[in-house]
Amino acid sequence: MYDMIIIGAGPAGLSAAVYGQRGGKKTLILDEKGYGGQIINTPEVENYPGIKSVSGFQLASQMYEQATELGAELVFEKAVQVIDEGRKKVVKTQNGQYEAKTVIFATGAKNRPLGLEREEQLTGAGISYCATCDGAFFRNKDVAVIGGGNTALEDAEVLAGIANKVYLIHRRDTFRGDTANVKRLLSKDNVVILLDTVPEELMGEHRVTGLRVRNVKTGEERQIEVSGVFVAIGQIPDNKAFENVAALDQSGYIKADESCMTERPGIFTAGDCRTKKVRQLATAAADGAVAALAAIEYMNGL
Template sequence: MTYLVEKRRENKMYDVIVIGAGPAGMTAALYASRSNLSVVMIERGAPGGQMNNTAEVENYPGFEMILGPELAEKMYDGATKFGAENAYGIVQEIKDCGDYKEVVTGDKTFQAKTVIIATGCEHRKLGVAGEDEFAGRGVSYCAVCDGAFFRNRKLLVIGGGDSAVEEAIYLTQFASEVVIVHRRDELRAQKIIQDRAFANEKISFLWDSVVEEIVGNDMVVTGATIKNVKTGEVHEESANGIFIYVGLDPLTEAFQSSGITNEEGWIPTDDEMRTSIPGVFAVGDVREKNLRQITTAVGDGSVAGQEVFNYLEAQKDVKK
């Protein structure tokens, strides 16, 4: 038997709906609400996004070190201080109704004059045993975030594209040895990046190889089971940390029918965070860009929070 869930339409017309309450979304909500705009953040989980899964943040200005959940809490307090609301919901689509937008969740429909998309992205996983178990205990997806924790340690980097090889090069400033594990017999990275890796004495390679399992003791990673895809040979490679970079997936499935995403699912914007739909902005990791950090997300959010105010003021002038 199929049950139909009636979607309840919220009566309030907001100035801004922020989809996602990570660092970009919360900063956008802060700036917009400080401009006396009515704001609601729609978040499918706890406010903070990936910060809630980060034990220690050491590269955020103003803090030598702060716990990820603590930083998330501070940002949330700031975002709601000037009246921004927070609502739970899994967004299914955005409808462009001309002068206003409708954001449809599982059981509610919200209305606003503008929308800021801040849904972020997620690291593509290997999907092998031990990956989830040792996340944060030797398994990482961000060299910039966690590299400094592995000084004078042996590390594995999984992948062969630009990001994986760049991560491996970056990690050599901390690690005693970095081994790139790649399923092919040549890298996919740009040649100039490959040349830097080949010239680095700390980097070695395991070609034609894939990770079958990540292993460790009760506390931390101790290595990985590696299989050669050509010979079928399996061996255990010791390591103190494993950095996985086989890609990122933007969380934009709900918006792809609107035509604002590129072929890979990322959302292109201009410098003011505007998408191809007037009144719809995008910020943070969901954007088509290179560096994805808390600091860059906060920067995007501040720009968008101000730009929605400018957009709404311009719309008033048009209607006069």
């Protein structure tokens, strides 16, 4: 019997494990693939407080070492079901099952890919899913943002203050984001908006050098020279298997506020998998701490 089972070994899960172990609780982390989450794909992290620059892999490794040296266990198994039996929670995996007094969902969310050939290969070499994280690496260069929601509009605005030129590419003839965001972009001289347009091909062998796009109405194709392509077409949470114990919103995110507590006693959530506006490394780590401390408080009251 564990005190705490954390599903997901990204920054939120590892942060929760650190706080769980420091709180004197026996902690197990389950993750299908490994530790670190999306951050391991980031070549350089420069926006984590107290650390000027570090690779995503190195930072994830340090978080993993900190958690395990404190005594947290990490098992590489995919959690497929959680059963709430009151004071006991049963977490079933593909290989067996584990029991705990509390469960913290830190399953994260993966960025929705464009689906283009070599996209995964060029991620970190011109392809990015986070303008806030990686925009500074494209200072005075030409970049493209793909998407039509508020995230894409906000990314384009951030990049307009950094890059030489920003192409904002959207498949429809109107944006889904807020009108105020659109108006601000239209006022910027270095933003070029391409509506009714979809990306067709990534150019460049080892790094992105351009993007071939197609107008969906005319069929016309053109190639634009860019050093970076920022993908902002949404994220995909992976919480469906747990909806029996954690209520989900219409997009599949676990419902919870800044307390990181769900409606179920003893079940918590942290990081990108929960309903929230800002999904950043720092906020994920903060969520992990909040969720673990809430879980400890819950157990101390049993």
